[in-house]
Amino acid sequence: MFVQLLEVKPAILPTKALPSVKQLASELAKLSATDLNQAAELIITWIQQFPEERKVFQKVFQKTKDLKKIAQPSAVTWTFPNLQIIEETETDVIITPAPQAKPISLLSHLIQAVKQWIQNNQNNQ
Numbered sequence: 001m002f003v004q005l006l007e008v009k010p011a012i013l014p015t016k017a018l019p020s021v022k023q024l025a026s027e028l029a030k031l032s033a034t035d036l037n038q039a040a041e042l043i044i045t046w047i048q049q050f051p052e053e054r055k056v057f058q059k060v061f062q063k064t065k066d067l068k069k070i071a072q073p074s075a076v077t078w079t080f081p082n083l084q085i086i087e088e089t090e091t092d093v094i095i096t097p098a099p100q101a102k103p104i105s106l107l108s109h110l111i112q113a114v115k116q117w118i119q120n121n122q123n124n125q
Contacts, residue, residue, distance in 0.1 A: 002043050003110060005057045006117040012053050015121045020049065025114040033105035043110075 024046045
C-alpha cells in the first residue's frame with residue numbers, strides 16, 4: 001500500500017513532504033533486505049504525520065480494491081517487480097513469484113519507490 005501511495009497520480013502526498021520522505025529514505029537505506037518488519041514499523045510511524053493524506057489514500061485504495069473484486073471476485077492481485085500479492089479474503093494473503101520477474105527484494109522495491117517519488121517531486125518544485 002505504501003508504494004501505491006507514492007505512485008498514485010495525481011499525487012496524494014504534498015510536495016512539502018519532501019524533507020520527511022528524504023529522511024524516511026535515509027532510514028530505509030540503512031536496513032538490510034531481511035529487515036521487513038523494521039521497515040514496516042518505520043513506514044507506519046512515518047505515515048502517521050499525514051492523517052488527511054492517509055484517509056484519502058485509504059478511500060482510493062478501497063475503491064480500487066472494490067473494482068478489482070468485481071472483475072475477479074475470488075482474488076485481488078498486486079504485482080511488484082518480483083512478487084504478486086493475492087488477497088483471498090481480508091485475512092488470507094498469498095505471496096507468489098511474479099511471472100517473468102527480475103529478482104529484487106521487497107525492501108529494495110520500497111526504497112526505489114521512495115527515491116522515485118523524491119526525484120519526481122524535486123523536479124516539480
